[in-house]
Amino acid sequence: MPLRLRYVAGVSPAKWLRAWGERRADMPLEAVRVEQHAQADGLATGDIDLAFVRLPIDVDGLDADALNIVPLWEETAVAVLPRDHALADHETLSTADLDGEQPAPAQPDPAMTVELVAAGSGYAVLPHGVARLHHRKDVVAIPLTDAPTTRIALVWRVERDDDDIQEFVAVVRGRTARSSRGAPDETPAANPKAARAAKRATAQRATAKQAAAKRASRSRSRRRGR
Structure with missing residues (x-):
């Protein structure tokens, strides 16, 4: 019987597979992309063995102690805007920049949300990985400097824990086949694209803060000169 793995949109497990x-x-390892509610249902019933989830995840009938949760990488939030929007040429945005803008109606399928954005129904805030997955030529995705990040984690039931599960966890964490299960955990092997995006977002946030400080300094200088 294969290991049954489910993962949410925005996760690319190909290298681990x-x-x-x-x-x-x-x-064999059976990997299928599903919505998070399907992951929760599968974990609750035991129909799946492992899941790459976007935290938090609520599994009916199970408390937190019934799940093993290995946090992996953080995702930057982005504002998805029509390409002809007045803010579309910005490198970064803050949530305050979106004040007064109309959000697009949220849809269960992120692809439909992005389609509504492209149609001019408003903007959407999505995890970077999801926005990248549903990228279109008629929209842009701009990092938000002050929006909360989201966290991807690997989750499985405590009662399902065995050597096969632990070996897959070792693959995700980047441990070699010779590494001991009891060895200290290495840094999780994050999705490289997500890691690069997070680094870019950090640099962009620093640039935005520096620009804001310069504007404030110029404003103070003008007031003193009056």
């Missing part, structure tokens, strides 16, 4: 195939050819 390749590593698993090279390491455990004897154990």
